[in-house]
Amino acid sequence: MTSLDDLIGRTEHNSLFARLTSVPVFWVILAALVACIALTLLTDTFATQRNLFNVLRNFTFVAIIAIGMTVVIASGGIDLSVGSTVVLSAMVLSVLMTGGWSFAFAAIAALTAALAVGAFNGALIAYAGMPPFVVTLGTLSGARSLAMVLSDNKMIWEFGPDHNLLLWLGGGSTLGLPHPTFALALLAIAASLILRWTRWGQYVYAIGGNEQAAILTGIAVKRQKVTIYMFSAFTAGITGILMTGWLGSVTTNLGQSMELAVIAAAVIGGANLAGGEGTPLGAVLGALLIEVIRNSLILLGISTFWQGMFIGTFIIVAVAFDRFRNART
Amino acid sequence: MSRLKLENISKNFGAIQALSGVSLEVAPGEVLGLMGDNGAGKSTLVKIIAGNFPASSGEIRIDDRSTHFNKPLDAQTAGVEIVYQDLALCNNLTAASNVFLGREAMRRFGPFRMLDYPTMNRRAADLFKQLKSETRARDVVRRMSGGQRQAVAIARTLLSEPKIVLMDEPTAAISVRQVAEVLDLIRRLRDRGISVIIISHRMPDVFGVADRIAVMRRGRLVASKATATSSPEEVTGLITGAIEAA
Ligand SMILES: Nc1ncnc2c1ncn2[C@@H]1O[C@H](COP(=O)(O)OP(=O)(O)O)[C@@H](O)[C@H]1O
Ligand SMILES: [Mg+2]
Numbered sequence: 042m043t044s045l046d047d048l049i050g051r052t053e054h055n056s057l058f059a060r061l062t063s064v065p066v067f068w069v070i071l072a073a074l075v076a077c078i079a080l081t082l083l084t085d086t087f088a089t090q091r092n093l094f095n096v097l098r099n100f101t102f103v104a105i106i107a108i109g110m111t112v113v114i115a116s117g118g119i120d121l122s123v124g125s126t127v128v129l130s131a132m133v134l135s136v137l138m139t140g141g142w143s144f145a146f147a148a149i150a151a152l153t154a155a156l157a158v159g160a161f162n163g164a165l166i167a168y169a170g171m172p173p174f175v176v177t178l179g180t181l182s183g184a185r186s187l188a189m190v191l192s193d194n195k196m197i198w199e200f201g202p203d204h205n206l207l208l209w210l211g212g213g214s215t216l217g218l219p220h221p222t223f224a225l226a227l228l229a230i231a232a233s234l235i236l237r238w239t240r241w242g243q244y245v246y247a248i249g250g251n252e253q254a255a256i257l258t259g260i261a262v263k264r265q266k267v268t269i270y271m272f273s274a275f276t277a278g279i280t281g282i283l284m285t286g287w288l289g290s291v292t293t294n295l296g297q298s299m300e301l302a303v304i305a306a307a308v309i310g311g312a313n314l315a316g317g318e319g320t321p322l323g324a325v326l327g328a329l330l331i332e333v334i335r336n337s338l339i340l341l342g343i344s345t346f347w348q349g350m351f352i353g354t355f356i357i358v359a360v361a362f363d364r365f366r367n368a369r370t
Numbered sequence: 371m372s373r374l375k376l377e378n379i380s381k382n383f384g385a386i387q388a389l390s391g392v393s394l395e396v397a398p399g400e401v402l403g404l405m406g407d408n409g410a411g412k413s414t415l416v417k418i419i420a421g422n423f424p425a426s427s428g429e430i431r432i433d434d435r436s437t438h439f440n441k442p443l444d445a446q447t448a449g450v451e452i453v454y455q456d457l458a459l460c461n462n463l464t465a466a467s468n469v470f471l472g473r474e475a476m477r478r479f480g481p482f483r484m485l486d487y488p489t490m491n492r493r494a495a496d497l498f499k500q501l502k503s504e505t506r507a508r509d510v511v512r513r514m515s516g517g518q519r520q521a522v523a524i525a526r527t528l529l530s531e532p533k534i535v536l537m538d539e540p541t542a543a544i545s546v547r548q549v550a551e552v553l554d555l556i557r558r559l560r561d562r563g564i565s566v567i568i569i570s571h572r573m574p575d576v577f578g579v580a581d582r583i584a585v586m587r588r589g590r591l592v593a594s595k596a597t598a599t600s601s602p603e604e605v606t607g608l609i610t611g612a613i614e615a616a
Contacts, residue, residue, distance in 0.1 A: 237485075238482075238484040238485050239483075239484065239485065240474055240476075240485065243463075243467065243471075243474060243485060246460070246462055246463060247460050247463060247467075247471055249462070250460030250461055250462035250463055251458065251459065251460045251461065253456075253458065254458035254459060254460055254471070255460070255471070255472075257422065257442055257454065257458045258442070258458070258471045258472030258473075259441060259442050259443035259446070259472045260471070260472050317460070317461070317462035318462060
């Protein structure tokens with residue numbers, strides 16, 4: 042005779058394969074891996090150090106913000122303002138540095154400006170109960186406009202006394218890796234740890250899973266939401282600073298429609314727009330997959346006009362796949 | 371001595387008068403069955419006791435001390451736990467995470483405090499065992515049956531040694547076998563001296579487990595009497611209004 046305990050114990054250990062395939066990230070890794078192997082075989086340009094370096098650098102910026110976006114999406118929200126927050130952060134940085142301020146001061150000011158956008162988003166969403174889509178659509182428009190006012194809509198390519206430091210930070214590399222990649226790695230690890238091991242992280246998923254339940258259990262949902270939007274704005278602010286250093290110049294169309302690539306990366310990486318799901322690792326891999334697709338189309342000589350079609354297909358397949366998986370269980 | 375004493379509780383949502391002048395007493399270890407038609411105000415009453423929203427007027431006394439709850443946490447601190455009608459679970463989290471939601475076990479890790487999953491899983495598994503439920507602590511709630519979800523919600527209330535457990539329709543959406551288990555659990559709570567208020571539409575459940583039956587109609591309490599002195603016919607009459615009051 043088997044006792045209840047035996048029964049419970051036995052069913053607890055699903056096979057490793059079943060567990061693996063139930064994680065969305067698994068399929069993204071598989072897809073990215075297949076694409077990389079195919080490209081290595083099909084072209085002799087993909088697996089070169091130079092190309093890999095480019096892939097790495099290009100996907101980093103989208104990936105950094107996709108981590109912030111994933112947290113927002115996992116909490117059941119959306120943040121359309123990240124692209125505009127990037128340019129606002131970049132402009133605050135550039136204008137101050139051009140005005141002779143140090144990099145450190147300008148960077149803190151830039152991040153403060155970004156965090157202010159996030160706090161504004163979060164406050165309207167949490168305390169005024171407005172839909173995230175509408176609020177962040179508003180700040181998408183407002184923050185970019187503010188950046189134009191700040192810079193008088195001129196291009197900035199002179200960054201005062203710390204000019205070289207800025208260019209080194211954003212555009213340089215150490216140990217063969219571009220500097221923004223280090224920022225990405227740090228952020229991905231920190232975000233993963235926070236989401237998995239802190240109350241704050243647990244509540245992100247709780248709010249996304251059942252906001253009403255979260256409120257009823259006494260979680261400070263409103264305050265938490267403000268910090269969630271501040272987090273995504275923070276990732277955009279960091280990106281604004283790094284992109285400025287990488288490009289060596291800033292115009293007011295920096296980060297334009299970047300929110301779409303970022304959301305695509307998050308969704309492909311397993312973030313559920315209905316809330317409750319999403320991981321930083323998934324977001325990074327989603328961004329990487331998009332960049333690998335983009336890169337492969339170029340290397341294979343396929344017209345860049347087809348890029349959107351491929352990425353669009355991936356988004357829809359990723360979501361359809363998720364629905365299928367959930368419908369089965 | 372009364373464990374819980376409600377005096378003249380009224381509640382209005384704007385123009386809707388959900389409760390008018392409800393007075394009620396519950397003794398320690400007593401099971402009170404709260405009955406009434408849809409919209410009678412049962413859920414509103416227990417939510418007020420649980421600190422979800424304040425009464426418009428009236429007083430709540432616990433162990434003869436006047437209390438005032440601003441939020442659910444206040445009520446929990448005072449020993450009041452509630453199982454909501456819709457269970458209020460996060461489908462995307464594990465059973466253990468749901469049990470501990472809002473009061474997670476933490477442990478130190480150098481200068482940091484991190485979630486203590488082993489402890490939470492172990493204690494949740496322990497509670498499920500007490501409930502004789504085959505709910506697994508590490509399973510995600512999304513994939514659970516109605517009975518298992520009920521067990522998760524009930525296990526939540528047992529986390530702190532509660533004085534009063536409120537249950538809103540705990541037997542509405544589960545199998546017959548699970549109903550028997552939930553009723554067993556309620557008896558076990560009573561044996562521990564915990565007072566239970568159970569809202570239910572199912573006459574057999576209430577008559578099977580409740581020491582006293584209270585009936586509400588249109589926001590008013592129309593009866594509160596010992597189960598032994600009542601009958602399903604009388605209660606039905608009280609619910610529908612065929613019997614004015616008892
Ligand atoms: N949050 C609320 N806002 C407005 N009206 C409410 C709210 N909650 C309950 N009511 C109203 O109060 C009355 C009592 O509802 P409820 O307590 O849920 O009844 P029951 O649980 O007995 O079915 C109903 O008329 C209901 O529409
Ligand atoms: Mg109800």
